[in-house]
Amino acid sequence: MTTEYGRYAEHYGPAREPAGQRGRERGHLLPAGLRAPFEGRSWREFAYVLTSLPISVVLFTYAVTMVALGAGLLVTFLGVPVLAAALAGCRGFGTLERARARGLLGLEVAEPEPLRPRGRGMFAWMGAVLKSGTSWRHLLYAVLQLPWSTFSFVVAVNFWVYGWALLTYPLWFWVFPMYGGQGGLQLYGDAQHSVYLDNPFEIAVTAAVGLLFTLATPWIVRALTTVDRLMVHGLLGPSKLASRVVELESGRGVVVDTAAADLRRIERDLHDGAQARLVNLAMDLGLAKEKLREDPQEAARMVDEAHGEVKTALQELRDLARGIHPAVLTDRGLDAALSSVASRCTVPVRVEVDLAERPAPAIEGIAYFTVSELLQNVSKHSGARGASVEVWRAGDRLMVQVVDDGAGGADAAKGSGLAGLAGRLDAVDGILVVDSPAGGPTRVTAELPWRGTVG
Template identity: 40%
Template sequence: MNETTIWDAAGLDTDGPGLREDVPVAEARPADPCRVAWPTRVGLDTVYAVSAFPITLTFFVLVVTGLALSVGLAVVVGGVLILPLTVYVARGHAFFERLRLRGMMRWAAPTPAYVRPPAGSGFWRRSLTPLRDPQSWLDVLWSLVGLVTGTLAFSVAVAWWAGAVGGLTYWFWQRFIPESPDEHGLAWVLGIGDTRTAESWVNLAAGAVLALTLPLALRGVALLHGRLAGALLCSRAELQQQVVRVESGRAAARAAEATSMRRLERDIHDGPQQRLVRLTMDLGRARHRIGEDPEAAAVLIDGALEQARATVSELRALSRGVAPPLLVDRGLRAAIEEMLVQSPVPVHANLDIPDGLPPHVETAAYFVVAEALTNVAKHSGARTATVTVVPVGDRLHVAVADDGTGGAHLAKGLGLAGLRQRLDAADGTFSLDSPEGGPTLVVATLPLVASTLDRP
């Protein structure tokens, strides 16, 4: 597969600094799971809006009754226990509403983690723990205020459907309405006339207007009800997920750092350290023989020179695991350009790196390119490679492709697996596409701006 085919598969344009507009990139333009055909959307919005009123009314009555009983009976033991029971009823309502958001609104609607009593807790602690959970009270609040938007959604949906269907079919069932000289219709009120024909045309026009605006009206009330539900029932879950992601990222950073240090220590011990020991021994023997046997000493010195060259090469290879001073002093572009100059495989570069990147983003992007090019030189047998670093929306898109034999896998070594850990720590993503026979494509994305949760 040639270079053009490789980058067509990645959705990148090798002729310019950005992305091709005709090829979607999964990370840059995620598919919208909420996008459905408009007839399906109208049907889902109708069911969601019409069912909102009976559901919210039922739980409103249950929760208000429970709150009133718990307050009225607060002086007795039963009143104290009614309040947690009421909270559990509100949780049930919240759980059911999240199911409706996922099924009808096609939203993620994550469920927050509720506070749980410690293992072995007594009866009273287990019973009163829900009262300590902020999400429980948000569920209670939803059971109270959801009736307002639920009633509005139900009213608008029924009114629009009735007006649209009734107006469009008025010409048909008008004949079954008995005539009365004392009653006047909408046409008479508008001054168009008092005949059945005029009345049919007016109702037909009104029905057509309502039918055309029906999807917008249903979408509006469904979004109003759904957004309120999402804010009260799912916002804490999204915050909890961000916290978990940050904590897992920090854990991944510590694991990646520990793995890198262990590998560096092992490689130094097994490689340069052993060569330096042998170099010292060879130079010592050469020193003793230089007077007695200059030719043998010259052979030892030649061997020592080979050991020194091999040690320098190994140290260069190991230094790729440490951020170079050039990256710190002059930034990511200069560091990558220097790396490309030293690459034994010809590399085509497409660099459009913005200024002011966070240091951890620059470091992670540098190591993605460094590790990928190292694998290209050592294992791929590639003739050419392509490195692309461009901004895509609010993320930095890093991709390295080669026309080698492929077969790379995360389980085959610590390099690529360590990259994924490093990217997890930087809130990035990592993907590898390397079928047997090639080509290989490594793609990573990183946020252009550090998350507020990542800052101390």
Template identity: 55%
Template sequence: MTVIVQASDQDRPPRVRPALSAGTWKEIAYLLANLPAALIGFVYTLTMVVTAGGLSVTAIGIPLLACGLFVSRRLGRLERARARALLGVRVDEPTPLPGPTRAGGFFPWLWATVKDPVAWRNVLFELVRLPWGVLTFTVTLTGLFVLWPVLPYVARGLTNVDRAMVRGLLSPSDELERRIAELESDRGVVVDTAAADLRRIERDLHDGAQARLVALAMGLGLAKEKLLEDPEGAAAMVDEAHGEVKLALQELRDLARGIHPAVLTDRGLDAALSSVASRCVVPVKVAVDLPARPAAAIEGIAYFVVSELLQNVSKHAQARGAGVEVWRSGARLLIRVSDDGRGGASALAGSGMAGLAERLGAVDGVFLVDSPEGAGTVVTAELPWRDRGM
């Protein structure tokens, strides 16, 4: 006799839910956090817009709106960080707004903040996300108890929408914003470089030619007083003053050459670089192969780059020889300065070559240094080619 015993539901082992991956749990956490984050952002944004709009007819309306948009930018940063941590969305940070000092004053800064497209996209993100946050929270919470087998697919579909929203509304507008940031930085470099050059010229004039001319005027004054009493002494003082005049003229020529040499203006890079090479303490071979002269600004930068590099060769390289090559390749002007010295040169911050790299970067140029210890130095610089007259 066979006895069949049917187990009751209480005697059966509990059904095991399939395990979810770590990525799915992160997506679930993001979806569940959507509702509180959306509520906070929506309430703040709506309050800010309504309050600032209502007070726009008063003196505090626009400043209040600017402050509110500034905070909206901060909310956008938090949302990008949350999406980066839980959804793996890598979104570049938008260009930071310049402060009142760099913007040219309080009112230009105020206007730039009010019309900031990044902040307004953050406002739109916070306003449209509330209904989406309610939907994703409800669906995800229900799925934890009812839709467990298909929950990973549901979570992935919902978070893909979130990913699209973050990329579309919280990312920089396009490459233009990043380019603007670079240009802002480059403009600061150009201004700082120009200010440093002006200080150097002022210092050279004050300590060099100006001091020599003051001493010359005093010497001629003394010679004038002694002219009748001591003609021989006065003549000696005039001879000494004549020598001082020659030295002062030489210093002024050197200073003028450092600002912009006449040979560069009159005869171009080939003659100007040959002149620089002749003053180097080591023999320098110069090869310039250009079909035409580039724009004056590019030509001037190329000249000063080579001049600075040859000065480094004279002072630090301990080389027996050096070479300068300049040629055009497509839309770029290429410069190569090499020596057979001790090497070890660097373009790290604080060095003279770092200043050259910044100056080239300000005009969309490139600066590369290859200088192994004991094997010489090769510096390659690239500048954008612009035809003369542009």
């Protein structure tokens, strides 16, 4: 099983298709090239091409007419609302086009960023429409869609019609001698010569050519609709800047939630651990003080027990501080810090850190806690006999990989550990890739941005 997290997971290879779909592909007796003319996907793509032409005519006419009218009226104030209405109408057509692409092409395109008028009233709305890059991209789509849809319509319809007509020619060639007074479909003719497709060999060749056209047409239409997919995704979807803002807002939410969870964990550990132990220690010392004159030996015994409690409380506080940010990481870097984590793992762990310099403290801390959590998973769930940790730099990325020889089958859907870890990495433009087939081994790779230490 391979699980990929992060915005850039596609860098690790193509997306894996659903298991059910893979099963359906294996269940077909005919190869894809032979069954393509009869598949629903091919007919839906052909329907998209057919409907694109009339829609693009209406959209182009509306956009050009309104923009030309608005530009002509700019000498008066009326040109501004007309231009705003033109762009708003193009955005409305964009909603229709996204729905059509989703229904016929299976293309999921997110809604673009909404208008954010600075103020209330019609003037604020018109200003927001005219300043929005999304509105102008919708207008560009309206202009480009007509010539492209015309070209794709002509190509698709000709290939489709000629392919099926030639393929079925043996079924309808009799129409010519019976009603046309000629031997068959005329291939060539002038004043002296005429060539008709009327004998069995020519009819068979015609059907064979039609078969080639019919088999090739779905792939030609698919290539044409690929351009439509790019246009819809690039011009009618959210801009890269807006998508990045959404990602940063989401990442900020993850960071805030993670920080709040860490604070609750620290508070719980202090309340249930060191704080409770110190309260008991204070009570024991109070009792020892009262017994000091009456029973010095008993008081000494109680003080000795309190001394042991102090050591335990100090160890708990050290462990808690190490969980917040270990001093060895600050003082000596990832190599020493990860070696310390590995020494506490229940299985032997080989640690190899190949870094010529240290990354930024924030990135270093995330890498440390990533390895700590992964090694905890190895200790608790993997049943491994050994594990390895490797850290290296690849260009402007810090790579961390943890491998164990356990039972495998790690799945983020079964628990929140890996999913939460992936969310933390994603908040800093990181990636988490989990490759854990049943039977093992499990390989978890974390990729973080390299941000060197300042100065």
